[in-house]
Amino acid sequence: GYMWWWDVDYEAAGVRIANEIYIPVGRPVKLVMTSADVIHSFWPPNLSGKTDLIPGQITTHWLEASEPGTYRAQCAEFCGLQHARMALFVIALPEAQFQEWLNTKAAPIVQPVDSVLVQGQKAFDTEGCAACHTIRGTPFAGVVGPDLTHIGSRLSLGAGVLPNTYGNLSGWVANPQALKPGNLMPPSYIAAENFHPLMSYLMSLK
Incomplete structure (x- = not known):
C-alpha cells in the first residue's frame, strides 16, 4: 500500500x-x-x-x-x-481464464511498429515518464510510480478515481493534481507534438 x-x-x-x-x-x-x-x-x-x-x-x-x-x-x-x-x-x-490472463501479463510487450506508437514510446523516455515508471520488455525501469506495462487494460486510473479511457488518461497525465490532489505524480509538461502519440502508446499496452 x-x-x-x-x-x-x-x-x-x-x-x-x-x-x-x-x-x-x-x-x-x-x-x-x-x-x-x-x-x-x-x-x-x-x-x-x-x-x-x-x-x-x-x-x-x-x-x-x-x-x-x-x-x-x-x-x-x-x-x-x-x-x-x-x-x-x-x-x-x-x-482457465485466470491462467490465460497471467500468461498474457507475464509476456513482454510487443514492440510498436505503427509510427505514432513508435513516437509515443520514444516520448515515454524523452518526456521523463521512465524516471518513475516501468514498462517491462523495454529499458524503462522506474520504480517510484506504478508499473505501466499493461496500463491500457486497466479498469481505472488513480486507484478508482476515473474509468480508464483515452480522455481520462490524457487528463490525468496533463494534471494529476487536479484529479487527485496530493498524489505524488507531478504535473507533466509534454511537448504538444508528443502528447497524442504518448497517450496512444500507453493505451495500446494491453
Missing part, C-alpha cells in the same frame, strides 16, 4: 500491476501485504473482512471468490487526504 494506491506483485510469475488483483474462482488466495508509508487497511467487503497494512511489518489476508465477477475493495484506515479515493478491484476469473 502507498498513499494512495495499491501495488500488486505476482512475484513468481513476474507480473506487477496496480490497483487490481486478479484471482481464480473457487481457490483460496493468500495476500502478503505491507505498507510503504502509513497504515492502510485492505477491505473487500463482498469477499472478506479487513486486514491492516503496517509499515515495516508483514500481514496476510486470505481471499476466495465463489463466483466470477469484479469486487470493489477499499482502504478502510484513514491514511490522509485521498483516503476515500484509494480503491482497488478484485477480479475473479474461472481458472
Whole structure:
C-alpha cells in the first residue's frame, strides 16, 4: 500500500500491476501485504473482512471468490487526504481464464511498429515518464510510480478515481493534481507534438 494506491506483485510469475488483483474462482488466495508509508487497511467487503497494512511489518489476508465477477475493495484506515479515493478491484476469473490472463501479463510487450506508437514510446523516455515508471520488455525501469506495462487494460486510473479511457488518461497525465490532489505524480509538461502519440502508446499496452 502507498498513499494512495495499491501495488500488486505476482512475484513468481513476474507480473506487477496496480490497483487490481486478479484471482481464480473457487481457490483460496493468500495476500502478503505491507505498507510503504502509513497504515492502510485492505477491505473487500463482498469477499472478506479487513486486514491492516503496517509499515515495516508483514500481514496476510486470505481471499476466495465463489463466483466470477469484479469486487470493489477499499482502504478502510484513514491514511490522509485521498483516503476515500484509494480503491482497488478484485477480479475473479474461472481458472482457465485466470491462467490465460497471467500468461498474457507475464509476456513482454510487443514492440510498436505503427509510427505514432513508435513516437509515443520514444516520448515515454524523452518526456521523463521512465524516471518513475516501468514498462517491462523495454529499458524503462522506474520504480517510484506504478508499473505501466499493461496500463491500457486497466479498469481505472488513480486507484478508482476515473474509468480508464483515452480522455481520462490524457487528463490525468496533463494534471494529476487536479484529479487527485496530493498524489505524488507531478504535473507533466509534454511537448504538444508528443502528447497524442504518448497517450496512444500507453493505451495500446494491453
